Amino acid sequence: MARTYTIETFGCQMNFHDSERMAGLLEAAGYARVEDATEADVVVLNTCSVRERAEEKLFSRLGEVRADRAGDHALIAVTGCVAQQQGGEIFKRAGSVDVVVGTQAMRRLPELLDEAGATGAPQIDVNPYDDVSFPLGMAVRGDSVKAYVTIVEGCNDFCTFCVVPYTRGHERMRPAAEITREVEEAVSTGRREIQLLGQIVNHYHAPDDPACDFAELLRRVHGVRGVERIRFASPHPRHVTPRMIAAMRDLPSVCRHLHLPVQSGSTRVLASMHRRHTRDEYLELVAQIRAAIPDIALSTDTIVGFPGETDADFEETLSLVKQVGYHSMFSFKYSARPATMASKRLRDTVPEAEKTRRIVALQELQRGIQLRLHEQAVGTRVTVLADDRSRRRSDELSGRTSGNTVVNFPGRPEWLGRMLDVTVQKAGPNSLWGVPA
Numbered sequence: 001m002a003r004t005y006t007i008e009t010f011g012c013q014m015n016f017h018d019s020e021r022m023a024g025l026l027e028a029a030g031y032a033r034v035e036d037a038t039e040a041d042v043v044v045l046n047t048c049s050v051r052e053r054a055e056e057k058l059f060s061r062l063g064e065v066r067a068d069r070a071g072d073h074a075l076i077a078v079t080g081c082v083a084q085q086q087g088g089e090i091f092k093r094a095g096s097v098d099v100v101v102g103t104q105a106m107r108r109l110p111e112l113l114d115e116a117g118a119t120g121a122p123q124i125d126v127n128p129y130d131d132v133s134f135p136l137g138m139a140v141r142g143d144s145v146k147a148y149v150t151i152v153e154g155c156n157d158f159c160t161f162c163v164v165p166y167t168r169g170h171e172r173m174r175p176a177a178e179i180t181r182e183v184e185e186a187v188s189t190g191r192r193e194i195q196l197l198g199q200i201v202n203h204y205h206a207p208d209d210p211a212c213d214f215a216e217l218l219r220r221v222h223g224v225r226g227v228e229r230i231r232f233a234s235p236h237p238r239h240v241t242p243r244m245i246a247a248m249r250d251l252p253s254v255c256r257h258l259h260l261p262v263q264s265g266s267t268r269v270l271a272s273m274h275r276r277h278t279r280d281e282y283l284e285l286v287a288q289i290r291a292a293i294p295d296i297a298l299s300t301d302t303i304v305g306f307p308g309e310t311d312a313d314f315e316e317t318l319s320l321v322k323q324v325g326y327h328s329m330f331s332f333k334y335s336a337r338p339a340t341m342a343s344k345r346l347r348d349t350v351p352e353a354e355k356t357r358r359i360v361a362l363q364e365l366q367r368g369i370q371l372r373l374h375e376q377a378v379g380t381r382v383t384v385l386a387d388d389r390s391r392r393r394s395d396e397l398s399g400r401t402s403g404n405t406v407v408n409f410p411g412r413p414e415w416l417g418r419m420l421d422v423t424v425q426k427a428g429p430n431s432l433w434g435v436p437a
């Protein structure tokens with residue numbers, strides 16, 4: 001009987017895609033997937049350390065898995081960013097763990113599991129490897145409509161709050177030829193939407209072709225027959241170029257959505273975060289993008305309560321958010337992450353209660369903005385790519401507009417993967433509801 005595995009993923013799209021890759025590696029090694037961790041021979045927890053809470057979740061989940069599996073021979077592997085950062089400390093904190101694999105050693109997972117199974121001794125590899133290639137067709141894609149394609153790994157920017165350069169390593173680019181081959185493979189297996197992934201996705205330049213920057217890569221992916229939509233995450237404002245804006249404007253399959261992380265509306269705080277753009281430069285960029293692509297939807301990331309953030313700084317974040325009018329936002333309270341410059345050099349000055357007050361105020365403002373923007377869509381016809389069943393009603397589907405707004409509508413499962421026109425009838429702060437036109 002085949003050995004079985006399950007993977008639980010914490011964190012971002014990059015981690016989600018790494019889990020798809022590890023699933024492929026395990027299946028190539030003869031494992032079969034099961035959904036329930038209580039039945040699997042191997043339980044993989046693919047972890048995130050960007051926020052403190054994600055890390056806490058890992059250790060509480062490890063406690064549950066250990067309690068469920070006490071006395072049997074299941075192997076437990078911890079992979080991803082916490083594995084990279086904490087390494088052998090994980091064995092000390094959670095004695096039930098058999099294998100720890102860092103972000104750049106993922107390919108060794110099956111081998112290390114075999115070794116741990118055969119010897120009973122814990123196995124670890126958190127070494128950095130430069131190789132960013134991955135065998136074509138190996139990933140077991142978890143989504144029948146969208147395909148994640150990694151184009152950049154790691155980051156050299158060292159924003160002072162961010163753990164990514166320490167967990168994902170220095171920036172490495174995948175060859176353009178390999179990326180287009182993976183896009184062709186994804187389309188040939190039925191995927192309609194390509195999501196290009198990288199820590200700074202728009203810093204891309206091809207190691208195999210000096211003429212291929214991010215804008216050119218968008219053109220090449222757009223040129224692959226069968227690609228209906230292209231999205232990408234995450235860009236950095238300072239690498240948005242006129243060529244990139246022109247490519248987004250001119251290529252119909254590139255979605256009318258740009259995630260433009262601002263983090264703070266205060267130039268003083270941005271400098272302390274080492275973001276390398278000012279408030280005015282960011283707003284000027286937004287104006288340029290909107291002048292070229294008037295219907296573009298913008299989203300962002302914000303942090304409140306960064307060390308030294310005053311009431312006046314926070315007011316600047318509120319005013320910037322009002323001025324830009326984002327379609328969506330991820331907002332977080334600052335928490336010091338291990339190894340980062342902010343954790344080493346800056347005192348966490350803003351009390352927790354004040355961070356909570358600020359995030360509540362920011363989220364309330366954003367909720368109102370989203371609701372107003374969504375209400376403007378009522379009565380219009382939008383085109384969505386039907387990509388999932390609705391979370392609330394079994395007879396409904398959900399899809400996203402080009403601008404990345406979720407739309408729920410009555411529909412049949414066989415419509416999944418199709419582009420559909422929907423007339424919007426209702427608007428909420430987080431989604432729209434409509435009927436097929």
Ligand code: SF4
Pocket residue numbers: 155156157158159162163164165199200236
């Ligand atoms: S650019 Fe993004 S990934 Fe890189 S350090 Fe800054 S926040 Fe982290």
